[in-house]
Amino acid sequence: MKLTAPKGTKDILPAVSDLWQYMEEKAKYIFDKSNYQEIRTPIFEATELFCRGVGDSTDIVNKEMYTFIQKDRSLTLRPENTAGVVRAFIEHNMHKLPNPLKLWYKGPMFRYERPQAGRQRQFHQVGVEVFGVKEASIDAEVIQTAIWFLKELGIGGLALEVNNIGCPECRMSHREKIKSSVKPRLEEFCEDCHVRYEKNPLRMLDCKNPKCKELLANEEINNVINEDYICPACSEHFESLKVYLKVLNIDFTVNKRLVRGLDYYNRTVFEITSNALGSQNAVCGGGRYDNLVEMLNGQPTPAVGWAMGMERLLALMNVQIERGLDVFVVSSDTKEALKTVDELRKAGYIADFDPAGKKFGKQLEKASKSNAKYALILGEDEIKAGTYSLKNLQTSEQQTFPKDEALKIIAK
RNA sequence: GCGAGUGUCGCCAAGUGGUCAAGGCAUCGGUUUGUGGUACCGAUAUGCGUGGGUUCAACUCCCAUCACUCGCCCCA
Numbered sequence: 001m002k003l004t005a006p007k008g009t010k011d012i013l014p015a016v017s018d019l020w021q022y023m024e025e026k027a028k029y030i031f032d033k034s035n036y037q038e039i040r041t042p043i044f045e046a047t048e049l050f051c052r053g054v055g056d057s058t059d060i061v062n063k064e065m066y067t068f069i070q071k072d073r074s075l076t077l078r079p080e081n082t083a084g085v086v087r088a089f090i091e092h093n094m095h096k097l098p099n100p101l102k103l104w105y106k107g108p109m110f111r112y113e114r115p116q117a118g119r120q121r122q123f124h125q126v127g128v129e130v131f132g133v134k135e136a137s138i139d140a141e142v143i144q145t146a147i148w149f150l151k152e153l154g155i156g157g158l159a160l161e162v163n164n165i166g167c168p169e170c171r172m173s174h175r176e177k178i179k180s181s182v183k184p185r186l187e188e189f190c191e192d193c194h195v196r197y198e199k200n201p202l203r204m205l206d207c208k209n210p211k212c213k214e215l216l217a218n219e220e221i222n223n224v225i226n227e228d229y230i231c232p233a234c235s236e237h238f239e240s241l242k243v244y245l246k247v248l249n250i251d252f253t254v255n256k257r258l259v260r261g262l263d264y265y266n267r268t269v270f271e272i273t274s275n276a277l278g279s280q281n282a283v284c285g286g287g288r289y290d291n292l293v294e295m296l297n298g299q300p301t302p303a304v305g306w307a308m309g310m311e312r313l314l315a316l317m318n319v320q321i322e323r324g325l326d327v328f329v330v331s332s333d334t335k336e337a338l339k340t341v342d343e344l345r346k347a348g349y350i351a352d353f354d355p356a357g358k359k360f361g362k363q364l365e366k367a368s369k370s371n372a373k374y375a376l377i378l379g380e381d382e383i384k385a386g387t388y389s390l391k392n393l394q395t396s397e398q399q400t401f402p403k404d405e406a407l408k409i410i411a412k
Numbered sequence: 413g414c415g416a417g418u419g420u421c422g423c424c425a426a427g428u429g430g431u432c433a434a435g436g437c438a439u440c441g442g443u444u445u446g447u448g449g450u451a452c453c454g455a456u457a458u459g460c461g462u463g464g465g466u467u468c469a470a471c472u473c474c475c476a477u478c479a480c481u482c483g484c485c486c487c488a
Contacts, residue, residue, distance in 0.1 A: 004479075004480095007479085007480090058486090058487095059485075059486050059487075060486080060487075063413085063485095063486090064486080064487085079487095080487090080488085109488080111486090111487075111488095113485090113486075113487080114413085114414095114483095114484090114485090115480090115481085116481080116482060116483065116484095117481080117482065117483090118487095118488080119486095119487075119488085123488070124488090125488060126488095127488090192485070207485095209484095209485090260487090261486060261487060262487090271488095278482085278483095279482090279483065279484090280486095280487075280488080282487065282488055283488070284488070285487075285488060306488095307488060308488060309487085309488030310488085311488085312488060313488090330446090330447085330448090332446075359444090359445055359446095360445075360446045360447065360448095361444060361445085361446080361447065361448070362448090363447095363448085364446090364447055364448035364449090365447095365448050365449075366448085367448065367449095368448045368449045369448085369449075375447085375448075377446080377447080379446055380446085381446090391447075391448085393448070393449075394449095396447090396448085396449095398447080
């Protein structure tokens with residue numbers, strides 16, 4: 001039987017690993033400059049964390065988790081990382097650390113779904129979580145960090161949508177209003193919407209079913225949706241976010257139907273989409289989750305964050321990475337070659353040689369194909385004289401130098 | 413969970429019932445045993461995802477199965 005990687009997983013092969021590293025280096029650069037610290041949490045957690053953290057009514061918890069029982073404990077491969085970071089925040093009393101606490105992470109996530117373009121069962125996310133600030137200025141900063149990162153990767157054609165879904169209190173009354181406005185024609189909505197009606201009526205607003213869309217376009221229902229239902233405090237928060245975004249010159253549109261599929265969000269939610277991705281067009285999603293820490297039995301702490309799908313970022317990046325050696329050692333004497341390569345590497349050069357000890361011509365061919373700047377020729381003559389001959393593989397010029405002088409030339 | 417499409421060498425592929433399964437890239441060897449990248453010559457699929465069936469004959473037709481891809485739902 002042929003062994004293959006499980007459905008929805010992918011090997012990251014050498015052909016793309018340079019790109020991954022490039023992306024990760026950019027992320028680290030930006031997070032360092034923005035005073036974020038990295039956190040690494042386990043790849044699996046107690047199942048209960050996700051049920052309580054992500055939410056019982058979400059698709060993620062209901063049908064997408066990789067859950068297994070080990071010695072009577074139910075464990076789950078993390079489908080997202082906010083719940084895990086919050087768990088660590090609480091467990092390690094991080095509310096006592098200097099405020100605000102700005103964290104970033106990257107790593108694999110797991111969701112049991114049918115794979116398609118821009119969606120895998122094991123995929124990677126990079127994200128941030130900021131704890132301890134309730135002001136909208138941090139929402140804006142967090143969004144700005146996301147946009148900076150995307151720009152730094154050379155990704156264009158993106159659109160930012162923001163919304164404020166209110167706090168638990170004002171959302172409750174909005175829920176009821178939506179339910180009552182939808183109720184007369186509830187029978188006509190799709191099956192999923194019937195479930196949403198009971199569990200999370202806000203989710204009905206972004207149903208993709210054409211019939212449901214049509215029903216929602218109904219004037220009366222539409223009025224309820226567009227009505228400014230959020231309370232004065234939430235409204236003020238939203239207004240100041242908009243001001244901060246304008247100060248930062250960030251373009252955005254307000255989308256009142258943006259609700260997002262994770263239960264923990266409140267107030268600010270946002271999404272960055274690309275028109276170049278196919279149907280899974282979200283590159284970045286995030287928002288505020290002021291109640292999650294408390295819900296998981298921590299000290300009440302406001303928080304905001306986002307996550308990006310790294311595979312999707314990679315699909316949008318248009319970066320060529322040149323890889324080449326500084327020097328390739330060509331020698332008829334494998335012992336000398338081995339020793340010389342070791343010295344060159346420790347002196348800071350990217351160096352290699354032909355371990356198979358092929359014929360001179362073949363070694364030079366290897367040097368050329370390895371995209372090396374120089375071939376360092378170390379034949380009998382050079383060994384005797386204690387010199388290196390350097391051949392510039394672009395210009396074909398070749399000259400013999402004392403060893404230390406040769407090193408200086410390579411460095412140029 | 414539902415719907416559609418595709419599976420021929422490491423990669424890209426032609427062949428669509430009848431000699432040896434084109435070609436290109438890559439790889440390896442040689443021309444050239446101390447001078448490469450170009451050029452030329454040569455090598456590389458007892459097999460066309462897998463298992464059945466139809467036929468004198470199957471990569472080509474039929475059935476099943478598996479894998480992958482795309483879409484729905486949902487998300488990053």
